[in-house]
Amino acid sequence: LVCTNCKKQYPIDRVYPRCDACSEPLEVGAENFQPNINQGNPLTQTILDRYSAFFPFKKTNNSLSLHEGFTPLVDSPTLAQDLGVARISFKNETQNPTWSFKDRGTVTGLNLALELGYTRIGTVSTGNMAVSVAAYGAKAGLDTIILVSASLPPEKINPIAIYNPTLIKVEGDYGKLYFDSLEIGKENNIYFINSDVPFRVEGSKTIAFEICEQLQFEVPDYVVVPTSSGGNFRGILKGFEEFKLAGLINKIPTMVCAQAAGCSPIYNAFINNQNSITRVDKPNTLCHAIDNPYPPSGNQVLRKLKEYNGIAVAVSDEEVITAQKKMASFGIFGQPDSAVPLAAIEKIHREKKLKKSDTIALIVTGSGLKYPSALEKHRMNILQCGINNLNEAIKSTLRKPTSLKAN
Numbered sequence: 001l002v003c004t005n006c007k008k009q010y011p012i013d014r015v016y017p018r019c020d021a022c023s024e025p026l027e028v029g030a031e032n033f034q035p036n037i038n039q040g041n042p043l044t045q046t047i048l049d050r051y052s053a054f055f056p057f058k059k060t061n062n063s064l065s066l067h068e069g070f071t072p073l074v075d076s077p078t079l080a081q082d083l084g085v086a087r088i089s090f091k092n093e094t095q096n097p098t099w100s101f102k103d104r105g106t107v108t109g110l111n112l113a114l115e116l117g118y119t120r121i122g123t124v125s126t127g128n129m130a131v132s133v134a135a136y137g138a139k140a141g142l143d144t145i146i147l148v149s150a151s152l153p154p155e156k157i158n159p160i161a162i163y164n165p166t167l168i169k170v171e172g173d174y175g176k177l178y179f180d181s182l183e184i185g186k187e188n189n190i191y192f193i194n195s196d197v198p199f200r201v202e203g204s205k206t207i208a209f210e211i212c213e214q215l216q217f218e219v220p221d222y223v224v225v226p227t228s229s230g231g232n233f234r235g236i237l238k239g240f241e242e243f244k245l246a247g248l249i250n251k252i253p254t255m256v257c258a259q260a261a262g263c264s265p266i267y268n269a270f271i272n273n274q275n276s277i278t279r280v281d282k283p284n285t286l287c288h289a290i291d292n293p294y295p296p297s298g299n300q301v302l303r304k305l306k307e308y309n310g311i312a313v314a315v316s317d318e319e320v321i322t323a324q325k326k327m328a329s330f331g332i333f334g335q336p337d338s339a340v341p342l343a344a345i346e347k348i349h350r351e352k353k354l355k356k357s358d359t360i361a362l363i364v365t366g367s368g369l370k371y372p373s374a375l376e377k378h379r380m381n382i383l384q385c386g387i388n389n390l391n392e393a394i395k396s397t398l399r400k401p402t403s404l405k406a407n
């Protein structure tokens with residue numbers, strides 16, 4: 001493991017995910033990667049297997065997998081035309097086993113945990129990470145400790161509880177819980193797969209790997225990531241870096257860190273040219289999957305934005321809701337957080353920063369079905385009629401066949 005900031009090195013079995021010298025996050029060091037992709041059949045293969053040359057595991061434990069990853073990259077020619085770009089695609093992470101990209105990092109975290117001899121895992125989360133770790137812990141038959149804040153509503157608790165983990169609602173400072181859990185984990189031999197720990201970041205690399213494969217190794221010009229802790233952003237970028245090191249691709253995309261304006265510590269620091277983030281006092285956004293007020297990987301995301309000329313964008317909740325509806329018009333139903341990339345690229349478009357030749361990938365991180373209460377924000381179009389009037393009612397809605405469009 002290497003410190004992302006001061007480059008100090010640590011053994012791979014160190015569990016505490018931050019540097020003793022500078023407190024910044026650690027990551028798995030890059031090696032001289034062979035350009036090897038195990039060309040198996042994605043219907044039966046796992047991401048652990050396909051990309052094993054890019055993981056530091058001694059061995060791959062495929063039995064841990066719920067067949068995460070291998071998600072579609074869905075083009076939208078209509079949207080590309082709207083934005084005046086060559087190609088725009090949605091990386092649809094809602095098709096993962098627990099409906100978010102988190103499953104990728106859970107399986108890589110779990111692979112390491114078992115390699116290190118742990119029989120207990122855990123996480124601190126308010127949503128998707130908790131669901132994911134609970135599901136994988138259940139499949140593996142491990143003691144699984146899920147810590148959530150006491151204020152979490154039943155709508156979010158029950159989809160975790162169904163997997164029957166040890167689920168604890170913890171009263172007190174939720175930010176402190178991230179660090180306390182690591183200490184408690186050390187004492188009790190529980191491997192905590194928290195938001196931005198090195199082996200969760202390893203899993204997110206596979207999003208970049210798949211995008212490269214899906215685009216025949218033509219790297220997109222922009223990759224837009226809704227960002228909270230920064231773990232996923234770091235992982236996706238690391239994936240592109242490692243494919244470039246291996247000689248599989250020849251450039252790194254412009255990475256866009258997309259945040260909700262009601263909680264945008266990374267964006268704030270970026271536009272003010274600061275090297276470190278400042279805690280957001282009171283997060284105020286409906287995007288609860290990305291409302292971490294003090295992202296543990298925030299400074300590292302800033303360093304990477306600087307290194308590669310990346311961009312940070314913040315969008316309002318109104319823009320997010322509009323984008324969520326618009327994304328559905330292309331057949332993709334993401335949770336509000338996952339519509340943030342579309343809202344962000346539209347903002348970049350309005351600032352006339354996009355070129356005709358540009359290709360763009362938007363990361364749709366999680367499913368819209370996860371948070372039904374956000375749907376109340378939309379004006380839905382629903383008709384009603386008596387069964388005897390059904391034929392007329394339908395007829396009145398029909399368009400001429402020529403006006404049908406293919407999205």
Ligand SMILES: *Cc1c(COP(=O)(O)O)cnc(C)c1O
Pocket residue numbers: 100102127128129195226227228229230231232233289290335337338365366367
């Ligand atoms: C976890 C999550 C994010 C944020 O990812 P980070 O790695 O914390 O930056 C974004 N969208 C969804 C749906 C998530 O579940």
Ligand SMILES: [Zn+2]
Pocket residue numbers: 003004005006007008019020021022023024
């Ligand atoms: Zn350091």
